[in-house]
Amino acid sequence: MKGNKLVPYVITQACVDVMDKSCMEECPADCIYEGDRMLYIQPDECVECGRCEPVCPQISIFHHEDLPEESKGFERINAEFFTLGTDPLGSPGGARKVGRVGHDHPEVGA
Amino acid sequence: MTGLAAAGAGPELSVDLLIIGAGPTGLYGAYYAGFRGMSVAVADALPAVGGQIAALYPEKLIYDVAGFPAVRGQDLVDRLAEQAWRWNPTYLLGHGVTRLDETGESIVATTDAGARITAGAVLVCGGIGNFIPRELPVGSEYLDRGLRYFVPRLHELAGQDVVVVGGGDSALDWALSLESLASSVTLVHRRTRFRAHERSVEQVHASSVRVLTPYEVEKISGDGTVSEIVVASSDGDRITLPAQSVVAALGFIADLGPIEQWGLELRRRRILVDRTMRTNRERVFAAGDISDFDGKVSLISIGFGEAALAVNHIAALLDPACSVTPGHSSDA
Ligand SMILES: Cc1cc2nc3c(=O)[nH]c(=O)nc-3n(C[C@H](O)[C@H](O)[C@H](O)COP(=O)(O)OP(=O)(O)OC[C@H]3O[C@@H](n4cnc5c(N)ncnc54)[C@H](O)[C@@H]3O)c2cc1C
Ligand code: SF4
Ligand code: SF4
Numbered sequence: 001m002k003g004n005k006l007v008p009y010v011i012t013q014a015c016v017d018v019m020d021k022s023c024m025e026e027c028p029a030d031c032i033y034e035g036d037r038m039l040y041i042q043p044d045e046c047v048e049c050g051r052c053e054p055v056c057p058q059i060s061i062f063h064h065e066d067l068p069e070e071s072k073g074f075e076r077i078n079a080e081f082f083t084l085g086t087d088p089l090g091s092p093g094g095a096r097k098v099g100r101v102g103h104d105h106p107e108v109g110a
Numbered sequence: 111m112t113g114l115a116a117a118g119a120g121p122e123l124s125v126d127l128l129i130i131g132a133g134p135t136g137l138y139g140a141y142y143a144g145f146r147g148m149s150v151a152v153a154d155a156l157p158a159v160g161g162q163i164a165a166l167y168p169e170k171l172i173y174d175v176a177g178f179p180a181v182r183g184q185d186l187v188d189r190l191a192e193q194a195w196r197w198n199p200t201y202l203l204g205h206g207v208t209r210l211d212e213t214g215e216s217i218v219a220t221t222d223a224g225a226r227i228t229a230g231a232v233l234v235c236g237g238i239g240n241f242i243p244r245e246l247p248v249g250s251e252y253l254d255r256g257l258r259y260f261v262p263r264l265h266e267l268a269g270q271d272v273v274v275v276g277g278g279d280s281a282l283d284w285a286l287s288l289e290s291l292a293s294s295v296t297l298v299h300r301r302t303r304f305r306a307h308e309r310s311v312e313q314v315h316a317s318s319v320r321v322l323t324p325y326e327v328e329k330i331s332g333d334g335t336v337s338e339i340v341v342a343s344s345d346g347d348r349i350t351l352p353a354q355s356v357v358a359a360l361g362f363i364a365d366l367g368p369i370e371q372w373g374l375e376l377r378r379r380r381i382l383v384d385r386t387m388r389t390n391r392e393r394v395f396a397a398g399d400i401s402d403f404d405g406k407v408s409l410i411s412i413g414f415g416e417a418a419l420a421v422n423h424i425a426a427l428l429d430p431a432c433s434v435t436p437g438h439s440s441d442a
Contacts, residue, residue, distance in 0.1 A: 026305075028166055029238060030363045044378055047238055047364075049166055055305070093366055093379050 006079045007064055008048040011039050012071040014060035023052035030094045035104040040081040044091045081105045121225050125149045126428055128219055128229035130207045133161020135398025135413035136235035137190035142421040144197020145439055151227055152199050155206035155240040157260050160187035165241050165362050175410055206240050208368045217393050231424045234396040240367045244360040249330030256336025257356045269293050271352045273339050275327055276359035277301055282310040284357055285319045296320040296351055298341050377402045387420035395420040
């Protein structure tokens with residue numbers, strides 16, 4: 001793993017209810033997972049290649065070092081999406097296999 | 111890309127060491143094993159060497175490889191291949207290794223392209239996994255019957271109507287290099303903007319390549335082999351193009367794939383190794399991004415060190431008369 005971070009690249013509020021999925025098409029690690037209303041980056045699987053960031057039409061994806069102040073919480077939200085709940089997603093090793101997860105981090109669904 | 115073809119490598123092969131993965135770790139391992147006197151085969155699912163560097167960032171500058179204040183990704187790959195070449199390793203490119211079977215004295219590896227490699231030891235340098243081409247959503251039944259993901263030999267498409275799908279560098283490169291050979295070249299991309307070098311984009315627009323954006327492939331048809339492709343824009347405009355070849359260059363996805371089925375102990379989707387880079391399986395070692403141990407960091411320079419460490423221990427395993435310590439290459 002590179003650097004001292006929760007999530008190298010972070011998806012933020014602007015994705016909610018848009019989910020254009022351009023990022024998924026670009027990600028070579030196939031590590032961008034579809035919740036219900038937004039997408040999440042699996043931190044252990046992300047290779048920090050930066051391909052997702054420029055293709056997002058919502059400008060929703062940021063490198064964690066460039067996160068705007070109001071979006072800082074999404075670093076934790078992206079990470080927790082994979083660890084929270086009774087049957088956490090963990091690191092399934094590929095979003096294509098998993099398909100639509102269908103729920104969100106509690107702070108997003110609300 | 112450094113196109114070291116699999117030519118000459120028969121479907122049956124016997125070597126001291128099989129290296130799985132021709133990324134920087136595997137290439138350096140191939141050099142090192144040659145230096146230690148082993149015969150070596152290197153298999154990679156991709157048609158070219160270089161792993162993540164070649165597939166994801168060949169044009170980027172790398173600043174943290176020892177001895178190179180700055181080096182372009184593809185240049186580093188070329189230098190590694192040149193260094194390994196000294197010992198004539200056998201490359202099996204376009205060979206994804208699917209199975210590793212034990213036979214007591216050796217391991218037999220099987221590839222998805224039909225090769226069987228018997229090896230005294232195996233060094234898994236699988237990185238973040240097999241790079242597999244991203245599939246076109248429609249028409250996959252025409253794979254190898256007109257639909258292809260790679261064009262290793264351009265001249266095979268001479269005189270054909272070719273449709274290249276994709277918006278990245280490889281799509282544009284293929285469109286440009288096929289322009290003079292093919293009867294016609296059409297480049298189809300589902301977005302208006304290309305994600306490629308500006309210079310290639312300019313070249314494409316200045317060439318005879320017909321550019322259709324934003325269009326998506328709706329249908330591929332033909333009797334047995336591809337003869338026609340229908341592309342559609344988001345506002346419903348449809349164009350039917352004659353095509354004998356469709357080249358889908360939609361990028362790659364890394365997939366750990368078969369490695370998960372080899373009975374290797376994994377932690378966080380990486381192979382656990384001991385201080386000699388040995389896995390829980392007899393004669394199987396791992397190095398580079400695919401390996402895991404306490405304190406692991408995934409970097410090119412660390413992969414180099416791990417490869418050398420693994421190969422020195424493999425040398426002693428294969429020939430107990432061999433020392434783990436290699437002596438100095440400068441004395442050779
Ligand atoms: C954008 C980007 C920038 C980076 N920048 C740097 C940097 O500046 N410095 C640095 O040190 N590192 C950098 N890295 C990380 C570096 O690229 C990796 O650490 C390095 O490539 C790992 O090398 P590897 O040989 O272990 O694995 P890889 O390069 O991943 O190669 C593994 C190879 O194994 C093959 N393979 C896997 N499974 C199989 C199978 N079953 N059968 C056949 N073949 C198989 C794959 O096809 C692949 O070619 C960067 C990574 C990215 C994505
Ligand atoms: S491209 Fe942006 S808006 Fe679209 S799914 Fe990805 S993060 Fe969300
Ligand atoms: S940085 Fe690369 S690997 Fe990470 S989520 Fe974005 S596209 Fe995927």
